[in-house]
Amino acid sequence: MSLFSTLKLALRALWRNKVRSLLTMLGIVFGIGAVIAMVAGGQGAQAAVKDVFAALGTNVLVLQNNAQRTMGASAGAGGGASLTWDDLRALETEVPAARWIAPTLESRSTQLVSELSNWNTGITGTTAVWFKIRSWEAAEGTVFDEDTGNSNAKVAVLGKTVATQLFGGQSPIGQTVRISGQPYEVIGVLVTKGQGPRGDNDDTVIIPIKTYQQKLEKGLAKYIRGSILISMQEENQAERTIAQVTALLRDRHKLDGNEEDDFRIRNPAEFAKAQQDSTERIATLLAIVAAVSLFVGGIGVMNIMLVSVIERTREIGIRMAVGARPVNVMTQFLVESLVLAAVGGLLGLLLGYGAAYYMAGYFGWKMFFPATTAAIAFAVAGGVGVVFGLYPAVRASRLDPITALRYET
Amino acid sequence: MAAAQAPGDGRPLIEMRGIERTYVMGDNEVRALRGVDLTIERGASIAIMGTSGSGKSTLMNIMGCLDQPTKGSYLLNGKDVAKLSRAQLADVRGRMIGFVFQSFNLLSRTTALENVEMPLLYQGVPAGERHRRARRALEQVGLTGREDHHPNQLSGGQQQRVAIARALVGEAPIIMADEPTGNLDTRTSYEVMAILQGFIGQGKTVILVTHEADIAAYASRVITLRDGMVIDDKQQTPISATEALAATPPPHAPPAAAMPPAAGATP
Numbered sequence: 083m084s085l086f087s088t089l090k091l092a093l094r095a096l097w098r099n100k101v102r103s104l105l106t107m108l109g110i111v112f113g114i115g116a117v118i119a120m121v122a123g124g125q126g127a128q129a130a131v132k133d134v135f136a137a138l139g140t141n142v143l144v145l146q147n148n149a150q151r152t153m154g155a156s157a158g159a160g161g162g163a164s165l166t167w168d169d170l171r172a173l174e175t176e177v178p179a180a181r182w183i184a185p186t187l188e189s190r191s192t193q194l195v196s197e198l199s200n201w202n203t204g205i206t207g208t209t210a211v212w213f214k215i216r217s218w219e220a221a222e223g224t225v226f227d228e229d230t231g232n233s234n235a236k237v238a239v240l241g242k243t244v245a246t247q248l249f250g251g252q253s254p255i256g257q258t259v260r261i262s263g264q265p266y267e268v269i270g271v272l273v274t275k276g277q278g279p280r281g282d283n284d285d286t287v288i289i290p291i292k293t294y295q296q297k298l299e300k301g302l303a304k305y306i307r308g309s310i311l312i313s314m315q316e317e318n319q320a321e322r323t324i325a326q327v328t329a330l331l332r333d334r335h336k337l338d339g340n341e342e343d344d345f346r347i348r349n350p351a352e353f354a355k356a357q358q359d360s361t362e363r364i365a366t367l368l369a370i371v372a373a374v375s376l377f378v379g380g381i382g383v384m385n386i387m388l389v390s391v392i393e394r395t396r397e398i399g400i401r402m403a404v405g406a407r408p409v410n411v412m413t414q415f416l417v418e419s420l421v422l423a424a425v426g427g428l429l430g431l432l433l434g435y436g437a438a439y440y441m442a443g444y445f446g447w448k449m450f451f452p453a454t455t456a457a458i459a460f461a462v463a464g465g466v467g468v469v470f471g472l473y474p475a476v477r478a479s480r481l482d483p484i485t486a487l488r489y490e491t
Numbered sequence: 492m493a494a495a496q497a498p499g500d501g502r503p504l505i506e507m508r509g510i511e512r513t514y515v516m517g518d519n520e521v522r523a524l525r526g527v528d529l530t531i532e533r534g535a536s537i538a539i540m541g542t543s544g545s546g547k548s549t550l551m552n553i554m555g556c557l558d559q560p561t562k563g564s565y566l567l568n569g570k571d572v573a574k575l576s577r578a579q580l581a582d583v584r585g586r587m588i589g590f591v592f593q594s595f596n597l598l599s600r601t602t603a604l605e606n607v608e609m610p611l612l613y614q615g616v617p618a619g620e621r622h623r624r625a626r627r628a629l630e631q632v633g634l635t636g637r638e639d640h641h642p643n644q645l646s647g648g649q650q651q652r653v654a655i656a657r658a659l660v661g662e663a664p665i666i667m668a669d670e671p672t673g674n675l676d677t678r679t680s681y682e683v684m685a686i687l688q689g690f691i692g693q694g695k696t697v698i699l700v701t702h703e704a705d706i707a708a709y710a711s712r713v714i715t716l717r718d719g720m721v722i723d724d725k726q727q728t729p730i731s732a733t734e735a736l737a738a739t740p741p742p743h744a745p746p747a748a749a750m751p752p753a754a755g756a757t758p
Binding site for chain 1: 552555557558577578581582584585586590592596597598600609610612613614615618657661
């Protein structure tokens with residue numbers, strides 16, 4: 083008996099009990115759906131974490147002002163500044179583990195005007211090494227050199243989004259952009275970095291640090307009302323660097339042994355790793371849920387196949403009487419459960435992709451289509467069909483022809 | 492297949508020696524057959540008679556390779572059936588024997604054509620040839636035009652004719668019919684018997700199991716069983732079902748389109 087005929091027979095038998103077949107599939111559908119959603123979503127989440135990492139540059143520590151504690155009440159991160167420009171200079175010379183150090187001052191919402199258009203975005207004031215730390219190069223024009231970075235020149239480097247918004251298709255190099263009413267010459271446009279954890283990476287403008295202080299903070303202050311990016315000489319030197327920075331700053335800020343730090347050092351790599359660990363844990367959890375769901379789905383398939391064998395005892399008897407071998411009967415039922423599980427698996431794939439697509443949209447992740455996982459999940463669904471269909475199929479094939487023929491439904 | 496249809500090196504078609512069949516039902520042993528010796532030649536028409544419980548159905552099941560004897564030897568076409576596996580028995584059933592049952596045993600929600608094709612499916616006959624042979628078999632039992640009908644759209648007589656077509660399609664040399672007219676009215680019984688008698692002329696061996704003497708009258712040899720033993724075995728001149736059919740006036744306009752068109756014109 084050809085496989086095609088068997089398949090046709092199976093499809094027809096399942097089609098006869100459409101609702102039942104569909105309900106039986108559900109366990110498999112959700113099992114496979116969960117696997118796909120988990121893998122696609124998990125990859126999206128991990129990619130998002132990696133993006134955070136990549137956007138900041140590797141081997142980077144972020145030094146921030148810590149809230150001054152007044153009677154135990156925190157004023158919030160960066161609320162009270164404690165880091166001074168003198169601290170910065172000391173860090174630059176006295177932390178051997180540090181490679182580059184860049185102060186960054188940021189404004190969240192500033193109005194920009196070009197001759198063509200206007201736009202509202204965040205402004206960053208920093209020095210030349212900031213571009214090196216973030217490994218961010220100019221697509222057009224140039225980024226700051228050391229002199230420009232330390233000067234109070236009214237120049238700006240635009241992110242791709244800002245460049246497009248302000249100048250459309252024109253090249254912005256040499257053009258003037260007004261930031262808070264002040265004219266700046268555009269000297270460069272950055273290569274695009276795409277979406278990051280804080281939205282569009284390319285929606286940004288960078289101006290020299292002194293210019294920022296003078297024009298946006300209206301004067302040179304003693305304290306740095308922003309953060310300091312520190313890149314390390316070598317990878318995996320975070321602990322050593324943190325120790326050196328901490329020792330230096332505690333000494334400079336004259337903190338006693340039991341006083342809390344008035345600054346904070348964040349290690350994005352560690353943060354990223356912690357996030358990655360947690361997504362992995364969630365993924366493992368989901369995998370267990372999916373496995374349980376598949377198992378339960380498999381039992382559902384087995385249950386229905388057993389019912390089907392009993393209902394069709396007489397059919398089995400007739401088939402045996404006209405020459406069906408036990409193996410023919412077994413194959414017939416096995417193919418039925420296989421088809422049931424495979425179709426369930428296919429629907430599960432669609433459901434899983436749908437869920438992953440929704441998640442990706444909701445969390446702003448990239449969408450992944452894990453083809454290998456899909457293939458494996460599909461094979462697993464088929465496997466579930468065979469494994470859980472085997473017992474009913476064997477039972478059917480072992481029926482005695484006479485008993486089966488006489489069976490009253 | 493070739494061996495099965497070959498004359499079987501001069502041996503009779505069916506040779507049974509000392510066949511016993513014992514069922515164990517709880518603490519009781521039921522001896523359904525207690526030593527049956529039987530020889531059946533090719534082309535014979537046999538009626539196996541007996542009251543219920545006489546063992547006639549058990550005998551047919553063993554003859555038809557649906558069951559195995561507890562004791563004794565059964566040579567079918569010169570081959571010892573006792574030594575065959577379940578799969579081999581299935582093959583023997585498919586190629587040697589066509590069954591016709593009292594309750595028709597057609598697959599519901601399956602067309603007449605597909606029901607008839609079923610034995611060929613298990614012999615690995617390709618789809619095109621399956622359709623062709625099944626159509627021809629349906630034509631032989633006068634059911635042309637009913638190929639796509641489901642059993643519940645057919646009358647009892649038509650259903651039994653589908654079953655006969657199914658027994659016929661594999662070109663099995665033996666037709667075994669277990670009370671084939673048990674669920675049919677008199678006139679339809681004659682029709683079915685006429686078809687079965689027609690096979691004998693084509694060289695097939697027809698074995699009927701019945702408890703009705705007037706059905707047994709269509710066979711050329713009547714074997715009577717009682718309590719699991721053959722008590723009578725006699726040759727007779729069979730009466731013709733075709734003649735009996737002709738002598739019976741149709742009780743009402745037959746529903747079948749295969750009937751002569753004049754019959755439908757009852758005022």
